Amino acid sequence: MAPPPATTPAITAEGIGHAYADGRKVLDRLSIEVPAGRFFIIIGPNGSGKTTLLKLMARLLTLQEGRIAIMGRAVSRYGARRLARAIAYVPQSVPTTFAFTVAQVVMMGRAPHLGMLGIEGAADLEIGREAMAMAGVAHLADRRLDRLSGGERQRVSIARAICQQPRIMLLDEPTATLDPAHQVRVMDLMERLGREQGLTVVMVSHDLNLAAMYADQVLLLNQGRTAGLGPPSEVLDCARLETVYGCPLLVDQSPLGNYPRVHLVPGRHLKP
C-alpha cells in the first residue's frame, strides 16, 4: 500500500535556524527529510516554529541559517515560477479585500503555468473544475470569497492549491476551521492525492488524532527543535507529549486500527 520509496527526498532541511528581529530563536539547527509522496505532519505547541518551518520551505521567509533543498535542488536556486510549479502553499487565512469569486481565486492557481496575463485555456479550466470538485466547492464557484464562511474559504484555498498542480503541498492548519465531516474529507483528499499522484503533503496541525490517523511521519517540534520524528506510533508517546505540551494527556489505541489515540484530560479528573 505504501508508495514506492523515491530516491530523492521531496524536501531536505539541514541545520536550519531562524530568529526574529529581536534575536529570539524560532528554529534552532533543525534537520529533517520529507520523503517524496508521503504525508508529513508537523505538530507542536504554539510558538514552537511550525509555521516558520513551513514558510521557510515555501521560501516565503528568507533562510537565515542552514540549507533547504526541494527535490534535490537548493530552494534559493529556483526561479519564482518554477518554485510555484513545485510547491503550493495553503496559509491559515486569505485576505478578502477585493470581491473575487471562488472560481476566479481557484483559477489563479494556474498562474505559474500560464503567461504573464494568466489567460487560461480549456485544459486549465478543466483542471480548475476538477480541483473545485475535489475540495467540495464546485457549488460555490460563482459566490464571492468574502461572503463565505471561514471553513468554505479554507476549502477554496485548498482547491486553488490543487489547481496549481504542485509536486509538494504545504498546508498550515487547514482543518482548524472545518467541521468534522470536512476535516475527514480534506485529510482523505490529501491522502488520495499522495497515493494516486505521488503528491508530497506537509501539514501543520494541532489535531494530534488526525496526525495519528493520517501521517506517514510526524515531526514534533518544541521550541524550534525536534522533539520527535518518525511514524505516529513512535512519536505520539504519552510521556513525550506530556513533556512537550506541558499538560497531562492520556494515550491509548484507536479502536479503528493500529494508531495511537490522544485524549485531553480535564482538570477535574486530576488528583488534587
Next chain:
Amino acid sequence: MIPTVSRLGPRLAAVLLVLTAALILACYVGLAAGPAGGGFRMIVQSLTGHPENQLLHDIIWHLRLPRVLLAALLGATLSLGGLVFQALLRNPLAEPYILGVSGGAAIGAIIGILLGLAHFPGIWVMAFAGSLATLGVLFFVAADRSMLRAESLLLSGVMINAFCGAVIMFLISMAHDSRLHNIIFWLMGDLSNATLSNVAALAATVAPCFVLIFARSHAMNLLALGSDMARSMGVDVRAVTVLLLIVTSLMVSAAVSYCGLVGFVGLVIPHLLRLVLGPDHRVLVPACILGGASFMVLCDVLARTLPPQGEIPVGVISAMIGAPLFIYLLRRTRKV
C-alpha cells in the same frame, strides 16, 4: 461552471467597446461645448480638415481639442494610479492624492516653477522626485504589516498630505511676482493652458506606463490575495511592487506637473468600475484608462460651462464629486 474567468477575451472586448464609445461621446461633448458653440457636422469637418467656419475651426483645434485630450490623459492616469495603489496596498481607499503622493509631486513641481525650469523635463523631473520622496516616507511610516490596516495607512497619508500642504503654502508665501498666480491656478487643477505639444509630451510619458501596468495586471490579481499567496504562485512580489510603484508615480507626477492637483478621480473611477465589472485587474486596467478619461473630460466640460463667466478649476469639480463618495466608502468599510 466557471463563467467569470472562462471568457476573458470576449469580456475584455465588450468592456473596451462600451467604454471606448463612452469616451468618444465624452470627447464629442467636450469638443462641442463652449460659448462659440459647434455642431456634429462642424466638428467632423474641422477634425478632417475641411472647415466651413475658420474661427470655430481654430477654437476647436487650438482650444478645445488640446483641452479634451489633456483632460482624457489626466483622468486615465489618475484613475489607473488609484487602481494600482489600491491593489498594491490591498486597500480600496488608497489613492495618490489621498496618500499624499500627488502632494509630493506638487512640491517638486512648485520648486521647479520657482526655479524657472522648463515644463519638460525640468518641472516634471522635480515632480517625480517629490512623489518618490513621499512614497518613501509613506512606506517608512506605515511599514509592512500595519500597511494592511486601512486606518494606519490613511492616517499616514493624511499626515503626509498635511505636511505637503504646509510646504506648498510656505513655497507660495515665498513667491511674489507673476509666478504666484501661475502656481495657485495650477495647484487647483488647471487645464486652461493645454497645447497640443503638451498633450503629446504627456501622452508619450504615460502611454508606456499604461502598457507596463497592463502587463502586470494578472500579478495585481494575485497580490490581492496577499503577498505570501502571490509569492507562492510564482509572482516576484518585490520586483512587481517596486516596478508598479515607480511606474505609477512616474505617470502621476507627469500628470500633476501638467495639470496640477486633481484629487479623488483615482478613488471614484476604480471603485465604480469594480462595482460593475468585478475585481479582475486584467479588465479593470483598460477600463480605468477609458473610464477615467471619459469622467475627466466631462468634469472639464462642467468646469468650463457651469459658471456664466470664466471657469472653475477642474480639481474643484472632481473633489466635489469625490470627497463625499470617499466618506461614504469609509463609512461602509467600517460597518463590515
